[in-house]
Amino acid sequence: MRSFFQNGSNRLAAVMGLMILPFLIPDLAAQEVNIYSSRHYQTDERLYEDFEKATGIRINRLEGEGDALIARLKQEGRNSPADILLTVDAGRLWRAEDAGLFQPIASDELTAKIPAHLRHPDGLWFGFSSRARMIFVNRDLADPALITGYEDLADPRWKGQICIRSSSNIYNLSLMASMIAHHGEADALAWAKGVVANFARPPQGGDTDQLRAAAAGECAIAVANSYYFARLMLSEDQADREVVAQLVPIFPNQDGRGTHVNISGAGVLKYAPHQKEAIAFLEYLASDSARFISRQAIMNIR
Numbered sequence: 001m002r003s004f005f006q007n008g009s010n011r012l013a014a015v016m017g018l019m020i021l022p023f024l025i026p027d028l029a030a031q032e033v034n035i036y037s038s039r040h041y042q043t044d045e046r047l048y049e050d051f052e053k054a055t056g057i058r059i060n061r062l063e064g065e066g067d068a069l070i071a072r073l074k075q076e077g078r079n080s081p082a083d084i085l086l087t088v089d090a091g092r093l094w095r096a097e098d099a100g101l102f103q104p105i106a107s108d109e110l111t112a113k114i115p116a117h118l119r120h121p122d123g124l125w126f127g128f129s130s131r132a133r134m135i136f137v138n139r140d141l142a143d144p145a146l147i148t149g150y151e152d153l154a155d156p157r158w159k160g161q162i163c164i165r166s167s168s169n170i171y172n173l174s175l176m177a178s179m180i181a182h183h184g185e186a187d188a189l190a191w192a193k194g195v196v197a198n199f200a201r202p203p204q205g206g207d208t209d210q211l212r213a214a215a216a217g218e219c220a221i222a223v224a225n226s227y228y229f230a231r232l233m234l235s236e237d238q239a240d241r242e243v244v245a246q247l248v249p250i251f252p253n254q255d256g257r258g259t260h261v262n263i264s265g266a267g268v269l270k271y272a273p274h275q276k277e278a279i280a281f282l283e284y285l286a287s288d289s290a291r292f293i294s295r296q297a298i299m300n301i302r
């Protein structure tokens, strides 16, 4: 509206302005929040609807691949309309943090609801769900008892037996980071070389493709995030459930540091035009009702 009146000083423009004014007023008054999201949970639609109903704040969403959204935010700079970046993997949240895209948020509700190890210490981003990076074994091709930790993936006994997606993928970069944190750079590098030496095929596809390949006997062992297995488990397609039946899921490193767990999370962007609404949305994601909807949706998939 402002630019309309600045540009149009003649009478016609003023009349036109009055004509469109009634239609613009509700929009100007409406509260809204703009979310850039690379999360594709089946529950997200219901969460957005529930939030809009509960708060009257309208959600505008732009979906894309995580790194593409980060690149876009960098390019848009202070002109970006985005209030929130919602993405998966702490590695991506770190990339956005490193690019200076987030602003620190102080919210008692978020700090009370989200454990300290699942959020940024200064409130730049918060984790809202967790996923495990797991190992899956074809029950006819390998003895699951021989694979108890990520370290076993480098054992030469598994030469030609491992399916895993590309090492440039953020899930594997974060797993590698955890190996460096636990073993140091030199040992982590030796481990990675050992895993590569055991590849059944050049890395291809996503996590689900690794599960399908292991079930089909193309390899004995696959690495994938927990929800991909759960998705196949809850699929209405019999072929998907046969994949699940053929695989033994393993939560690695139960005798030591535990399984590598990552998060999906979000932060409020530095130039967010709707900061208050953005914080309300993050607080909603951490709320009991959002958790209830997520749980309910999972139960109702079949």
Ligand SMILES: [Fe+2]
Pocket: 088, 225
């Ligand atoms: Fe994923």
